[in-house]
Amino acid sequence: MGIILGIFVSFIIFCTLAYQWIHKRLRFWSDRGFLQDNPSFPLGNLSCVGTKRTNTENLDYFYKKFKGKTPAVGLYNFLSPVILPIEPELVKNILVRDFNSFHDRGLFYNKEDDPIGANTLTLNGQDWKDRRVKLTPIFTSGKMKLMFELIDSLSDKMVRIIEDQLRNTNDLEMRSWLQRFTIDSIGNVAFGIEPNCLENENSEFGYFGRKLANITLFGIIKFIFGTEWPDFARKLGFGFCPKDVGDFFLKTFIQTIEFREKSNIKRNDFVSLLLGLKNEYTKEELAAEAFIIFFGGFETSSSLMTFLLYELALNPDIQDRLREEIANGIEENDGKLNYDMLLGLKYLDMVVNEGLRKYPPIPTPIRKCTKEYEIPNSNLVIPNGTIVLINAFSLQRDPEYFRDPDKFDPERFNAENIRNIKPFSNIPFGDGPRNCLGMRFGLMQSKLGIAKIVKNFMFQPGTRTQIPLKFNSTSPLLAPEKGMWLKVTRI
Numbered sequence: 001m002g003i004i005l006g007i008f009v010s011f012i013i014f015c016t017l018a019y020q021w022i023h024k025r026l027r028f029w030s031d032r033g034f035l036q037d038n039p040s041f042p043l044g045n046l047s048c049v050g051t052k053r054t055n056t057e058n059l060d061y062f063y064k065k066f067k068g069k070t071p072a073v074g075l076y077n078f079l080s081p082v083i084l085p086i087e088p089e090l091v092k093n094i095l096v097r098d099f100n101s102f103h104d105r106g107l108f109y110n111k112e113d114d115p116i117g118a119n120t121l122t123l124n125g126q127d128w129k130d131r132r133v134k135l136t137p138i139f140t141s142g143k144m145k146l147m148f149e150l151i152d153s154l155s156d157k158m159v160r161i162i163e164d165q166l167r168n169t170n171d172l173e174m175r176s177w178l179q180r181f182t183i184d185s186i187g188n189v190a191f192g193i194e195p196n197c198l199e200n201e202n203s204e205f206g207y208f209g210r211k212l213a214n215i216t217l218f219g220i221i222k223f224i225f226g227t228e229w230p231d232f233a234r235k236l237g238f239g240f241c242p243k244d245v246g247d248f249f250l251k252t253f254i255q256t257i258e259f260r261e262k263s264n265i266k267r268n269d270f271v272s273l274l275l276g277l278k279n280e281y282t283k284e285e286l287a288a289e290a291f292i293i294f295f296g297g298f299e300t301s302s303s304l305m306t307f308l309l310y311e312l313a314l315n316p317d318i319q320d321r322l323r324e325e326i327a328n329g330i331e332e333n334d335g336k337l338n339y340d341m342l343l344g345l346k347y348l349d350m351v352v353n354e355g356l357r358k359y360p361p362i363p364t365p366i367r368k369c370t371k372e373y374e375i376p377n378s379n380l381v382i383p384n385g386t387i388v389l390i391n392a393f394s395l396q397r398d399p400e401y402f403r404d405p406d407k408f409d410p411e412r413f414n415a416e417n418i419r420n421i422k423p424f425s426n427i428p429f430g431d432g433p434r435n436c437l438g439m440r441f442g443l444m445q446s447k448l449g450i451a452k453i454v455k456n457f458m459f460q461p462g463t464r465t466q467i468p469l470k471f472n473s474t475s476p477l478l479a480p481e482k483g484m485w486l487k488v489t490r491i
């Protein structure tokens, strides 16, 4: 009887303490003078995610609700306090001016059990700085130019394969073709192999690439756990990505570089450029960088091209003008497409910029506060250790900065209008010292892919096109809910 009473009393004490702790935790922001919005246990401000809204739409909801009332609103991812800046000026301070207080991303990695996860995207502090300095020279436009031909031949292959598909049907799910193109492209330049995903959907590379992109609920929980309690997560052996995925990319890269070294092969690709750093980094560290080139580069570019095709299908006048520019450019260039000519296509650049504005593939870049930070002209202080969600999606769709924001209008980026865009209201590649390292490659690959298919095919809404389109609620990147079905006609 005494034991049962003891257990009962302990249980009551435990519940009371847990209740008090949770109650205090969910007042974290209001106790510090920030505005917050009725978080609930256990999801915090995520209770509508997956049911009513996607994560991006959820952040957009809070952005709109608190805009004009505060420079930054306090939110809770489960019980974890995070901050959502609202004013572009504060975004600028975080990304650029006061970068010293926000140089980390706060993403979880476990170098020991999952070496591939410790890379430029995830590393912190001096480790990140050193890596970034060493890697920056491999992304210059000169290096991109050398890779152009390889990507160009893959874009031709994509055109041929889409052409074959049209023998059976005009309704094609374009997102998966674009993913297969970018998997082949980055698999080729970052791992030195031919994934052959365009030909074979079930190729090993395609399988692991998709597994990487389709994060499961368990994966998300593990990730949040790792971000919140990194030391404990490391003890449990958690990694940045599933173990079989990490092992596959590690093994593939090491096999490639060993083969290249033995046979003394040099190619114009990231593998050779990374091999140039072999005296400074271990094979595992170089593999981690090849992995992040793949991870950062395949889904972002295919997402951008997917949404572009959707908008081009809905806006035939824009599509026609773009096709005309591409065709004229090729004709004036002796029937060939090359790097300088592609980058010189002004209307293509405007269309791509507008696609990135309306559909930033990474809608919410992240930073971690590494030094207590007082928000200028306020009495608000962001505590050390806080995760900061930079809401690119909402800024880029804010009617104050982009009139009629849901309209797809490339003219926003013509030579005259681009000068009037409010600084830090359009940040699809992030900004500051920790902005996207692969921007040049991403733009080259996406422009090339779009140029090739728009030149050869006409896109229209088909019977299966979702209009208006909805976003996928489980994807961390911006992705359409039901793929991208379009009616495709050979020109």
Ligand code: HEM
Pocket: 095, 105, 120, 121, 122, 132, 292, 293, 294, 296, 297, 298, 300, 301, 304, 360, 361, 362, 365, 366, 427, 428, 429, 430, 431, 432, 433, 434, 435, 436, 437, 438, 439, 441, 442, 443, 446
């Ligand atoms: C359209 C294509 C792409 C978009 C929209 C995009 C967007 C972004 C964004 C928003 C960030 C975070 C920036 C920040 O926090 O300020 C980022 C980081 C990064 N991206 Fe990209 N990206 C693209 C393509 C690529 C490609 C092709 C690569 C590799 C070849 C790449 C490699 C990286 C890396 C390594 C980082 C981490 C940089 C660091 O922490 O120092 N990205 N990207």
